[in-house]
Amino acid sequence: MALRPSPGLRTRLLSAFALLCVVTAAAVAGGMYVEARNAILERTQDAAVNTMRSRLEALFPLPTATPGPAELGGIARSLIDEDTHTIAVYHGVQWQPGGLPNAPPLDAGDIPPKLRHTVAGGVMAWQRVEWHGAPFLVIGAPLLIAERGQAPRVSGIEVYTVRSLLSEQRSINELAARAWLTGGAALAFAVVLALLATRGVLRPVRELGRAARLLGEGELRVRIEMRGSDELADVARTFNNTAAELERHVMQLREMEADARRFVADVSHELRTPLAALTAVADILDEEADGLPEPAGRAARLVSQETLNLTGLVNDLIEISRFDSGVAALALNEVDVAELVRATLRTRGWPERVHTELASEVTARLDPRRVDVILANLVGNALRHGEPPVSVRLRAGQDWIAVEVRDHGPGLDEAVLPHVFDRFYKASAARARSEGSGLGLAIARENARLHRGDLTVTNAPDGGAVFTLRLPRRPPDPNGGSE
Secondary structure, X not given: OOOOOOOOHHHHHHHHHHHHHHHHHHHHHHXXXXXXXXXXXXXXXXHHHHHHHHHHHHHOOOOOOOOOHHHHHHHHHHHOOOOEEEEEEEOOEEEOOOOOOOOOOOOHHHOOHHHHHHHHOOOOEEXXXXXXXXXXEEEEEEEEEOOOOOOXXXXXXXXXXXXXXXXXXXXXXXXXXXXXXXXXXXXXXXXXXXXXXXXXXXXXXXXXXXXXXXXXXXOOOOOOOOOOOOHHHHHHHHHHHHHHHHHHHHHHHHHHHHHXXXXXXXXXXXXXXXXXXXXXXXXXXXXXXXXXXXXXXXXXXXXXXXXXXXXXXXXHHHHHHHHHHOOOOOOOEEEEHHHHHHHHHHHXXXXXXXXXXXXXXXXXXXXXXXXXXXXXXXXXXXXXXXOOOEEEEEEEOOOEEEEEEEOOOOOOOOOOHHHOOOOOOOOOOOOOHHHOOOOHHHHHHHHHHHOOOEEEEEEOOOOOEEEEEEEEOOOEOOOOOEO
C-alpha cells in the first residue's frame, strides 16, 4: 500500500492559521449575529405588543358583551394600521378588514392552535410564524368586559394582529452578510499573516535543509548564517558546530588515508628492485630444485612460489595505488572482443577447461591489457574456487557488450555477495595465503569502471556464481568527448 506524501510545513502552518481564523471568526460573528438578531426581533416584538396593549386599553370598557359583525369590525378597525392585519373573533364569528400588502389572505384558521388556546384562556400571547416563506409576528389578546359592580372578566372576544417581519429579516440578512464579509476579510488577513510568519520560519529551515544536503554530498565547508537568538538560531549554531567538527575529523581521516596510500605505494615501489633480484634467484632455485635433496628441493620450490606470490602482491598494490591517485589511464584500441577472450584463455592454457559462447564480429574500443586482467581474474577464480563446467559468454548490444563468466559450484553465500569486490576480502578466512591477496576482484572492478562500465556478481538459480562484465562499446573520452 503506497503511502500518501504528507503536506509540507508551509501547507500545515497555513492550514492551522486559516482554521484558527475561520473558527474564531465564525464564533465571534456567529455570536454577534445571534445577539443582534434576537435584539432586533425582541425590539420589534416589544414595540408591537406595547402598541396593541395601549390600543386595547383604549377600547375598555366594551360597549357590549355580545358583539355582532358590526361591533367586531369596529374593534378590528380600531387596532389596524398600515403594517398590521387584524382579525377579531367571537364564538366562531370573525372579521378582518383586509390583508397585508405583501402577505397572503389570513383568517382565524391560520392562527397557531397553541396561541389561540392561550388567548382563549384569558392571557395575551404572541408568536413568530412563517407563512408562504415570509416571517410574521402574531399577537393575540382576549378582550375583558366589566359589568357594574363586578370585576373584569373575559368576554370571549379575541383579537389577533399580524405584523410582517420582512424589513427585520432584511436587516438580519444584511447583518449576516456583513458578518460573512468580516470573516472573509479576517481569513484573508490571517492568510497574509500566516505567509509572513511561515516565511520567517521556513527560511532558516530551508537553509538548514540545503546545508544538510550539501554536507551529505561532501561539501564540508558549508555553514548556516545565524540570525537572532531564538531556537532556530540555536539549531543553526549546533549545525555549524557539528559541521566544523565533522570537517575536522574527515580531514584527519583523509590525511591518514593519504598517508597510508602513499606508504603502500612507496613500499611497493621500493620492493620492486629487491623482488627482481629475488625472482632471478627463485628462477635458478626452481630449475635446480629437482636435482637437490628432498628437503632442500622442497624449500627451493617453496621459496620460488612465495617469491612469485610476493611479486604478484606488490604488482597488485602498485596497481591499486595508481587507481587511488587517479593516474591510471586507458590505452584504447579497436578490439575484436571474441578474439581477446580466446587470447586470454589461450595464453593461460585454459581453452580445454572453459566452454565459450562468443558472438562473432563484436568490436569495441577497449584497453586490451586491462580487459585481459579482468577476464583472467574472473576465469581463474571460477576454475580455482568453483566447479566445472566453467563458461564464458559474450553478448553485445548497440552500445554495450557483456561478458558473463559462470561456474556450476555451490555459488557464493548471500552474506558474501556485498563484499566480493572489497579489497583484501576473502570469502573464507581459512583460505591459504597462496590462493591470492584479496585484491584481484577489486582491481578487476576498478578496471571496469575505468572503462565507464561495471562488474557485478550474482548466483545463478540452478547453482554457481555468475560474474558479468558490462562495458560500453565506445567509452567516453577522458577530455569529455566521445570516442
